[in-house]
Amino acid sequence: MQRYFDDVQMGSIELFCLTVETGSFTAAASAAGVTPAAVSRSVARLEKRLQTRLFIRTTRSMRTTDTGQSYYHDCRNALNQLIEAENKVFGEHQVPVGILSISVPTIYAHYRLLPRLEQFCSLYPQLKINLEISNDNINFSEDNYDVAIRGSELHDSGLIARRLEDAELIIVASPSYLQQHPAPRVLADLKHHECIQYALPSNGRKIPWTFRTQGNFVKVETTGRVVCHQDFLATLTLVLNGAGLMQVYRFTVEQELQQGKLVEILKEYAGTTRPFILIYPYARYIPLKTRKFIEFMMVSDQK
Numbered sequence: 001m002q003r004y005f006d007d008v009q010m011g012s013i014e015l016f017c018l019t020v021e022t023g024s025f026t027a028a029a030s031a032a033g034v035t036p037a038a039v040s041r042s043v044a045r046l047e048k049r050l051q052t053r054l055f056i057r058t059t060r061s062m063r064t065t066d067t068g069q070s071y072y073h074d075c076r077n078a079l080n081q082l083i084e085a086e087n088k089v090f091g092e093h094q095v096p097v098g099i100l101s102i103s104v105p106t107i108y109a110h111y112r113l114l115p116r117l118e119q120f121c122s123l124y125p126q127l128k129i130n131l132e133i134s135n136d137n138i139n140f141s142e143d144n145y146d147v148a149i150r151g152s153e154l155h156d157s158g159l160i161a162r163r164l165e166d167a168e169l170i171i172v173a174s175p176s177y178l179q180q181h182p183a184p185r186v187l188a189d190l191k192h193h194e195c196i197q198y199a200l201p202s203n204g205r206k207i208p209w210t211f212r213t214q215g216n217f218v219k220v221e222t223t224g225r226v227v228c229h230q231d232f233l234a235t236l237t238l239v240l241n242g243a244g245l246m247q248v249y250r251f252t253v254e255q256e257l258q259q260g261k262l263v264e265i266l267k268e269y270a271g272t273t274r275p276f277i278l279i280y281p282y283a284r285y286i287p288l289k290t291r292k293f294i295e296f297m298m299v300s301d302q303k
Helices: 007-022 025-032 036-050 066-092 106-123 175-180 187-192 233-240 250-259 288-300
Strands: 055-057 062-064 098-104 127-133 147-150 159-173 197-199 209-213 216-220 227-229 246-249 263-265 273-281
Touching: 007 025, 007 036, 007 066, 025 036, 062 066, 098 106, 098 288, 106 127, 106 233, 106 250, 106 288, 147 288, 159 175, 159 209, 159 250, 159 288, 175 263, 187 209, 187 216, 227 233, 233 246, 233 250, 246 250, 273 288
Parallel strands: 098 127, 098 147, 197 227
Antiparallel strands: 055 062, 147 273, 159 246, 159 263, 159 273, 209 216
């Protein structure tokens, strides 16, 4: 097979990119551990090969030509891909180490992630977990997280989203509440009941309840004396203690339904869901620790 680049040419390309990034032959030479003359010769070889000027040089400054700038971007992308390819191969023979930072909302943490986290830790004992349980929105560019789980659709095109599950929503109440307040039979009856409210952390807006009726999905604005902020688990405690009705994820109350501590109502309007999404920043090379967690969650959450 014909070789397009020999070792000298590849080295010249690396030194050229380094010159653009550092701004001078001297700075590039210092970073690469060679002499400025060696960098100058490398750039001259490239210019001769390409038959074009890559830099405009004066006694006081040096800048890339338009061709040089375009060539730099293409070369840097190619070099980055080579580096990432080696990192992938190297990573396949490694075990994940370091700290994996995860942000997860309260409900999903307590009912889905935490019960399985020890299994993940036992698979990769050299990995430490930094876990934030919070319903607040995060910014990957500002917050130091590797991966996050959120209970909403993704709108940031700079992130990758993997759907973990579509969690079913149901309306529940305690037997003690229903003894004093006849169960609603149609959606319009909800206005006569204490409906426990939960406010979105991002904007404080109370979440409407969603139902399925005649094949369509509808949202109903409910009212109640108690509005919970931040901790969604508080709504479960309230409904268990007879404070009113609440729309919850079925997976959070399965045991209480079986034990008769809660009763499902308005079953004919059931069928709505909300997604839980695994999100992480887009990158050509995803660190091994992050990849292993993604793989674990995607397998664990297939139901």
